[in-house]
Amino acid sequence: MATVEKGELTLLGEQTVVLAIHGGAGVERASMTPESETKARAAMELALRHGYEQLKQGRSAKDAVTAAITVLEDDPLFNAGRGAVFTHDGRNELDASLMDGATLAAGAVAGVHKVKNPILLARAVMEHSQHVMLAGDGAEQFAAEQGVSLVDPSYFRTERRWQELQRALQEENHQAQATREAIKHFGTVGAVARDSQGRLAAGTSTGGMTNKRYGRVGDSPVIGAGTYADVDCAVSGTGWGEYYLRVSAAREICLRMGRLGESATQAGRAVIEDEIPGMGGDGGAIVLGANGEVALPFNTEGMYRGWIGADGVPHVAIYATDALTLPTASR
Amino acid sequence: MATVEKGELTLLGEQTVVLAIHGGAGVERASMTPESETKARAAMELALRHGYEQLKQGRSAKDAVTAAITVLEDDPLFNAGRGAVFTHDGRNELDASLMDGATLAAGAVAGVHKVKNPILLARAVMEHSQHVMLAGDGAEQFAAEQGVSLVDPSYFRTERRWQELQRALQEENHQAQATREAIKHFGTVGAVARDSQGRLAAGTSTGGMTNKRYGRVGDSPVIGAGTYADVDCAVSGTGWGEYYLRVSAAREICLRMGRLGESATQAGRAVIEDEIPGMGGDGGAIVLGANGEVALPFNTEGMYRGWIGADGVPHVAIYATDALTLPTASR
Numbered sequence: 049m050a051t052v053e054k055g056e057l058t059l060l061g062e063q064t065v066v067l068a069i070h071g072g073a074g075v076e077r078a079s080m081t082p083e084s085e086t087k088a089r090a091a092m093e094l095a096l097r098h099g100y101e102q103l104k105q106g107r108s109a110k111d112a113v114t115a116a117i118t119v120l121e122d123d124p125l126f127n128a129g130r131g132a133v134f135t136h137d138g139r140n141e142l143d144a145s146l147m148d149g150a151t152l153a154a155g156a157v158a159g160v161h162k163v164k165n166p167i168l169l170a171r172a173v174m175e176h177s178q179h180v181m182l183a184g185d186g187a188e189q190f191a192a193e194q195g196v197s198l199v200d201p202s203y204f205r206t207e208r209r210w211q212e213l214q215r216a217l218q219e220e221n222h223q224a225q226a227t228r229e230a231i232k233h234f235g236t237v238g239a240v241a242r243d244s245q246g247r248l249a250a251g252t253s254t255g256g257m258t259n260k261r262y263g264r265v266g267d268s269p270v271i272g273a274g275t276y277a278d279v280d281c282a283v284s285g286t287g288w289g290e291y292y293l294r295v296s297a298a299r300e301i302c303l304r305m306g307r308l309g310e311s312a313t314q315a316g317r318a319v320i321e322d323e324i325p326g327m328g329g330d331g332g333a334i335v336l337g338a339n340g341e342v343a344l345p346f347n348t349e350g351m352y353r354g355w356i357g358a359d360g361v362p363h364v365a366i367y368a369t370d371a372l373t374l375p376t377a378s379r
Numbered sequence: 380m381a382t383v384e385k386g387e388l389t390l391l392g393e394q395t396v397v398l399a400i401h402g403g404a405g406v407e408r409a410s411m412t413p414e415s416e417t418k419a420r421a422a423m424e425l426a427l428r429h430g431y432e433q434l435k436q437g438r439s440a441k442d443a444v445t446a447a448i449t450v451l452e453d454d455p456l457f458n459a460g461r462g463a464v465f466t467h468d469g470r471n472e473l474d475a476s477l478m479d480g481a482t483l484a485a486g487a488v489a490g491v492h493k494v495k496n497p498i499l500l501a502r503a504v505m506e507h508s509q510h511v512m513l514a515g516d517g518a519e520q521f522a523a524e525q526g527v528s529l530v531d532p533s534y535f536r537t538e539r540r541w542q543e544l545q546r547a548l549q550e551e552n553h554q555a556q557a558t559r560e561a562i563k564h565f566g567t568v569g570a571v572a573r574d575s576q577g578r579l580a581a582g583t584s585t586g587g588m589t590n591k592r593y594g595r596v597g598d599s600p601v602i603g604a605g606t607y608a609d610v611d612c613a614v615s616g617t618g619w620g621e622y623y624l625r626v627s628a629a630r631e632i633c634l635r636m637g638r639l640g641e642s643a644t645q646a647g648r649a650v651i652e653d654e655i656p657g658m659g660g661d662g663g664a665i666v667l668g669a670n671g672e673v674a675l676p677f678n679t680e681g682m683y684r685g686w687i688g689a690d691g692v693p694h695v696a697i698y699a700t701d702a703l704t705l706p707t708a709s710r
Binding site (some may be wrong): 186190272 | 478483484487490508509511512513514515516517518522592593594595596601602603604621624626627630639658682
């Protein structure tokens with residue numbers, strides 16, 4: 049981006065701020081009702097408005113990402129924060145990560161059980177520790193010291209997710225079915241933003257997979273796999289985490305944009321629509337370029353997704369067949 | 380690589396198998412004695428011979444990597460397995476990862492306290508679970524179920540590392556010194572190999588940083604950061620993990636080789652000698668190309684490092700000033 053005077057920068061900023069979110073790939077029409085669709089759309093619009101408010105006030109991309117993800121974590125509809133899926137032993141185990149593309153600062157937490165908004169702990173790790181990634185009890189000790197809000201683990205519990213675990217446990221003797229069930233419920237949430245100074249940020253938060261065990265860590269808390277941001281691009285992924293880990297999906301998308309000159313659409317398509325399904329995985333991602341280009345690739349029947357631009361009007365969609373106009377990239 | 384008949388393949392294999400290892404960057408001459416140098420060289424030669432034995436018998440690159448790392452984990456000299464550094468609360472907390480470049484299969488474990496050889500657990504995760512990364516108690520439960528050897532946590536304790544923790548704790552009021560101390564002791568171990576069929580693999584194992592706390596996870600158990608392998612390249616890193624995480628160092632090296640056509644030397648230099656020190660980090664890596672090219676870049680005073688080729692003669696070095704001839708790449 050060319051250097052501009054302060055006055056121009058503000059004007060440019062108002063024209064080019066953008067925020068995109070996802071509430072998870074793997075949405076299946078058969079499991080939805082008109083009521084659940086309406087609720088999901090309303091929740092995404094609320095998250096977009098909260099994030100946009102930060103951008104409109106001239107705050108940073110990471111503020112917008114944090115604000116949007118906090119809304120999605122608080123909504124029991126999504127598999128993050130309240131409403132997270134259950135592990136094999138009946139707990140909610142949460143992961144999150146955040147990255148500031150302007151500075152390459154990053155924070156991530158894995159396997160926490162009492163942190164109300166894991167994205168806020170990821171941010172505290174980024175801003176108030178010397179580390180990038182903290183896990184388990186140690187991460188919660190850090191949360192307590194930082195004054196990050198802790199709750200009783202029962203806060204995360206929803207009856208719907210509990211019943212999903214019971215079904216998964218019943219089906220466990222039928223390995224193939226159990227695997228499908230687990231895959232279906234990967235409704236991770238995430239956000240990417242570009243602020244009025246052209247800075248990018250990305251964040252992701254999840255409860256992981258239903259019936260997960262052995263302290264499984266997926267891609268969401270792994271910088272480079274589920275989340276990445278630099279000066280060229282910001283990415284948050286949602287899908288079968290093992291595949292995202294094996295290709296460092298978010299980092300590959302950003303390297304393709306930064307080093308190979310691919311657009312957000314090209315890079316997102318190459319990794320999400322070709323490489324990962326080619327290996328047998330599935331899922332989606334939200335991709336934002338430095339020029340404001342947004343791509344929302346996925347290879348499942350649906351992905352909760354949306355974006356909001358300078359005019360403050362939220363745009364959301366659920367299924368692959370939904371029409372969703374994307375913002376025009378600008379320089 | 381061109382397709383060849385079986386007879387030729389064996390011949391080619393004998394000519395082109397290669398294994399490289401590191402025992403950690405950050406070696407400082409002032410803290411070494413002639414005796415400790417001799418011990419380190421002997422340990423590296425032993426690890427190289429054990430790994431080479433696998434390759435000579437026609438076994439896979441991942442077998443060679445696993446064998447070499449097991450030797451380094453068992454030696455109390457290195458910060459991995461026995462002899463690992465201590466956490467703030469006086470425990471040894473171990474991380475490891477392994478990746479098979481031919482299949483992109485990967486396994487990783489973070490924060491285990493009782494697994495004798497964490498690299499063997501990483502391998503069990505890769506081969507016997509549906510997951511890539513397991514952490515903490517859950518990872519140890521998986522180890523027990525898989526019959527991976529468990530030991531009493533006291534097995535890992537060495538007096539030298541304990542005294543290092545005591546010094547770090549004493550210096551903690553002097554933040555700058557404590558930070559330097561922690562950085563100095565990042566002697567992670569790792570290996571990369573190319574087998575007679577041209578398959579690549581990479582692995583890394585570590586005890587992390589002295590005086591680490593809050594369940595800190597570094598780059599070593601993170602696929603894409605401390606370890607990566609694909610058809611183009613195999614990488615294991617050792618250094619200030621937070622920086623390796625923030626650039627997905629191993630994945631970036633492999634993408635540079637695979638997509639930009641850089642050599643192992645070029646890609647290793649770009650990330651290890653330019654990008655990471657440019658951000659304020661330090662460390663090293665071992666990089667192996669599909670053509671057998673080996674690069675051992677680092678930006679510290681020394682890095683325990685070595686390689687062994689088709690003739691079975693180990694070559695090892697410690698300081699940047701040590702002469703070390705590298706194998707010639709071949710097609």
